[in-house]
Amino acid sequence: xxxxxxxxxxxxNRFRKASPTAFSYPNPKVIIDRFTIMPxxxxxxxxxxxxxxxxxxxxxxxxxxNADPSLAPRLxxxxxxxSSVLLVVQHRRRFAKLVWPPHxxxxxxYLAFAGASVLWAFSPQSSFVRxxxxxxxxxxxxxxxxxxxxxxxxMRGLFLCFALASILNIFFVLNGTxxxxxxxxxxxxxxxxxxxxxxxxxxxxxxxxLSLYEVVHRGWRRVLGVIVFAIAIMLIFLSDSKxxxxxxxxxxxxxVLTLAIQRITRVSAAIILLSLPIFWMILSAVSHVxxxxxxxxxxxxxxxxxxRTIIWDFAQLEIDRRPLLGWGxxxxxxxxxxxxxxxxxxxxxxxxxxxxxxxxTTLELGHVGLVLLYLFILSTLHGIGRVAARDLARARHLLxxxxxxIIWNYFESLWMRGFEFLWVVFLTLAAETARYWTSxxxxxxxYRMRNRRxxxxxxxxxxxIPV
Numbered sequence: 256x257x258x259x260x261x262x263x264x265x266x267x268n269r270f271r272k273a274s275p276t277a278f279s280y281p282n283p284k285v286i287i288d289r290f291t292i293m294p295x296x297x298x299x300x301x302x303x304x305x306x307x308x309x310x311x312x313x314x315x316x317x318x319x320x321n322a323d324p325s326l327a328p329r330l331x332x333x334x335x336x337x338s339s340v341l342l343v344v345q346h347r348r349r350f351a352k353l354v355w356p357p358h359x360x361x362x363x364x365y366l367a368f369a370g371a372s373v374l375w376a377f378s379p380q381s382s383f384v385r386x387x388x389x390x391x392x393x394x395x396x397x398x399x400x401x402x403x404x405x406x407x408x409x410m411r412g413l414f415l416c417f418a419l420a421s422i423l424n425i426f427f428v429l430n431g432t433x434x435x436x437x438x439x440x441x442x443x444x445x446x447x448x449x450x451x452x453x454x455x456x457x458x459x460x461x462x463x464x465l466s467l468y469e470v471v472h473r474g475w476r477r478v479l480g481v482i483v484f485a486i487a488i489m490l491i492f493l494s495d496s497k498x499x500x501x502x503x504x505x506x507x508x509x510x511v512l513t514l515a516i517q518r519i520t521r522v523s524a525a526i527i528l529l530s531l532p533i534f535w536m537i538l539s540a541v542s543h544v545x546x547x548x549x550x551x552x553x554x555x556x557x558x559x560x561x562x563r564t565i566i567w568d569f570a571q572l573e574i575d576r577r578p579l580l581g582w583g584x585x586x587x588x589x590x591x592x593x594x595x596x597x598x599x600x601x602x603x604x605x606x607x608x609x610x611x612x613x614x615x616t617t618l619e620l621g622h623v624g625l626v627l628l629y630l631f632i633l634s635t636l637h638g639i640g641r642v643a644a645r646d647l648a649r650a651r652h653l654l655x656x657x658x659x660x661i662i663w664n665y666f667e668s669l670w671m672r673g674f675e676f677l678w679v680v681f682l683t684l685a686a687e688t689a690r691y692w693t694s695x696x697x698x699x700x701x702y703r704m705r706n707r708r709x710x711x712x713x714x715x716x717x718x719x720i721p722v
Contacts, residue, residue, distance in 0.1 A: 376583020
């Protein structure tokens with residue numbers, strides 16, 4: 256038995272002093288590996304390949320959002336999902352050791368309920384086809400990201416993907432591609448290679464938020480972040496997307512404030528953010544004023560939010576007809592013979608979705624599906640709050656993106672909507688948060704006092720004399 260020499264005692268003290276931060280993760284450095292290549296391919300397909308194919312598709316002036324399903328996605332997503340399953344089989348030992356956090360479990364429950372809705376859907380065939388596509392998309396993203404080591408920088412890979420998309424859009428903007436459907440050709444209302452100006456605003460806004468994280472780094476990473484940051488701002492203004500501009504201004508300070516309050520109060524970020532809509536509902540009930548319409552009129556001079564409130568009124572009427580389980584996953588809009596065609600007033604019958612992710616979720620999956628969606632959102636926010644205990648800068652970055660997606664869904668419907676690139680980003684964000692789901696490092700005062708007391712006892716304990 257070796258004696259406890261002073262050198263061994265000093266090593267023990269150094270280990271115990273380092274133990275409060277022993278749970279911190281290494282800085283991510285790898286951008287492309289076998290685990291991240293599939294999520295980045297999925298993002299590139301949804302962000303660039305699919306919109307570009309819709310742009311150049313003859314007779315499709317509205318872009319890929321309204322195009323008929325082509326052969327490319329029908330081949331791409333099954334191949335991606337099969338590759339993800341093969342990756343799981345190759346690394347089954349690592350997969351068996353994965354910790355499944357609550358937000359991933361809620362996502363699976365939400366997805367399972369959407370699949371079960373095929374049984375009562377208005378159009379079971381359409382619902383089943385779209386649900387199958389969603390399963391393939393989720394498997395292509397969530398499984399590889401969760402298997403990736405913590406040295407993999409997934410968010411930087413997303414930044415490079417959106418940076419390339421923004422640079423490509425510059426050439427289409429210079430070519431004068433204007434969204435003549437939603438605004439006058441004489442205005443700054445460019446749509447790039449997307450089907451409308453709002454899509455370009457979404458892309459530029461996410462690029463703006465991703466570049467914020469790059470700017471805080473050093474060297475060429477900061478230089479590229481500044482360049483892409485300027486391009487993103489330019490595209491937001493050229494797209495004339497006021498919604499995107501307003502949300503990107505709100506989200507970063509809101510994320511910083513939320514994590515600061517969480518650090519002081521030790522209250523989950525999910526609970527802090529949940530208090531905001533609750534306060535909003537109380538304020539609306541007390542004032543007896545529709546604050547959304549009032550603010551929209553003050554900002555844009557249009558209390559209907561460019562006709563969205565008309566769509567929401569119709570959606571609410573259809574929700575009341577099937578309040579519990581809904582009409583089935585994606586079995587309402589763009590389904591022949593559905594009430595969206597036969598009962599919707601005027602131009603509402605031609606809408607591809609309800610321009611509100613929460614109304615559409617309730618419309619398709621009822622209030623049960625809406626509760627599952629809320630659980631998924633809140634548990635994801637709680638998971639991001641746990642990331643702050645290990646990497647505060649990354650937690651701010653993740654929370655900023657999550658807040659953008661949550662708020663944006665109030666104006667557009669993107670929750671589990673096919674291969675929309677923002678939904679792909681949110682799936683990647685949720686899986687990235689899952690990689691950090693481990694026990695939080697001990698930071699309490701009691702732990703530090705106990706650790707200091709133990710270290711002092713080890714330092715003052717006399718060495719044992721071998722017999």
